[in-house]
Amino acid sequence: MTAIPRTHDDEVIPDAAQVTQLIADQHPRFQGLPVTPVSSSGTDNAMFRLGADLAVRLPRRPGMDDRPAHEHRWLTELAPHLPVAVPEPVALGAPGRGYPYPWLIMTWLDGENPRVGELQHPHALARDIGAVTRAMRAIDTDGAPATGRTLADRDAHVRRDIDALRDEIDADAVTAVWDDALTLPDAAVLTWVHSDIAPGNLLLRESRLHGMIDFSWCGVGDPAIDLQVAWNLLPRDIRPTLREASGVDEATWLRARARALAQALVQLPYYKTTNLALATNARHVIAEVLAEAASENA
Numbered sequence: 001m002t003a004i005p006r007t008h009d010d011e012v013i014p015d016a017a018q019v020t021q022l023i024a025d026q027h028p029r030f031q032g033l034p035v036t037p038v039s040s041s042g043t044d045n046a047m048f049r050l051g052a053d054l055a056v057r058l059p060r061r062p063g064m065d066d067r068p069a070h071e072h073r074w075l076t077e078l079a080p081h082l083p084v085a086v087p088e089p090v091a092l093g094a095p096g097r098g099y100p101y102p103w104l105i106m107t108w109l110d111g112e113n114p115r116v117g118e119l120q121h122p123h124a125l126a127r128d129i130g131a132v133t134r135a136m137r138a139i140d141t142d143g144a145p146a147t148g149r150t151l152a153d154r155d156a157h158v159r160r161d162i163d164a165l166r167d168e169i170d171a172d173a174v175t176a177v178w179d180d181a182l183t184l185p186d187a188a189v190l191t192w193v194h195s196d197i198a199p200g201n202l203l204l205r206e207s208r209l210h211g212m213i214d215f216s217w218c219g220v221g222d223p224a225i226d227l228q229v230a231w232n233l234l235p236r237d238i239r240p241t242l243r244e245a246s247g248v249d250e251a252t253w254l255r256a257r258a259r260a261l262a263q264a265l266v267q268l269p270y271y272k273t274t275n276l277a278l279a280t281n282a283r284h285v286i287a288e289v290l291a292e293a294a295s296e297n298a
Contacts, residue, residue: 111203130245
């Protein structure tokens with residue numbers, strides 16, 4: 001049976017027996033379905049398959065208490081507007097059996113996560129992702145929750161991360177890219193965003209985007225948030241395809257690059273020894289951003 005790796009000091013990782021008990025106690029109609037841990041590079045939730053057609057998502061750390069109800073509330077409203085499949089919320093669960101947080105049962109989506117350097121049809125995938133971002137931005141935001149922070153809000157943290165990584169990165173070059181990004185205007189219009197369009201949350205069939213998962217932090221924010229994937233997944237020569245397909249302006253695109261860089265600077269030191277997939281991707285993002293910026297300034 002697959003073990004769920006530990007990555008945070010303050011996390012709670014339920015096991016299959018505990019999840020089985022929670023389901024039997026609170027949703028007995030699913031009692032008897034096999035519960036199987038799912039291996040993932042994600043770090044905020046533990047995932048289990050429930051039978052063949054369902055999944056159980058259980059937060060692993062403090063601060064995630066309201067996320068299951070958030071997904072349960074908004075996934076059904078967003079789904080009809082999106083050109084890809086998304087999980088359907090089925091039932092909410094409550095703390096119990098020693099597990100401290102609310103949790104969520106949803107439908108299981110099949111598919112493969114894309115891998116950096118192994119994309120079979122990258123231009124088509126870029127257009128698929130661009131279509132999703134356009135669709136998200138077109139959804140009515142009335143009554144929707146806010147999400148995300150501005151680049152300025154992240155400034156102090158980013159500079160601490162740069163300083164902590166001076167032995168591993170070109171700190172001066174990274175600082176120059178970040179300083180330039182801070183001169184960009186904030187988003188003129190806030191839109192619906194997924195907030196974590198990353199390789200681990202994209203599901204492919206025959207190399208095309210079929211589904212998208214993990215809407216824990218969806219809400220209204222800077223549309224640049226959903227374009228970070230350009231640097232953590234797509235080759236440099238494919239990124240213009242995503243930009244064109246997404247239909248964003250230059251400032252939004254450059255804010256997306258800065259957000260990708262900021263996220264990588266957080267992930268590299270934090271996950272260096274606990275989540276090699278995320279740490280490796282963080283190094284990749286930093287290298288891609290610096291190479292792109294250097295070519296622009298040459």
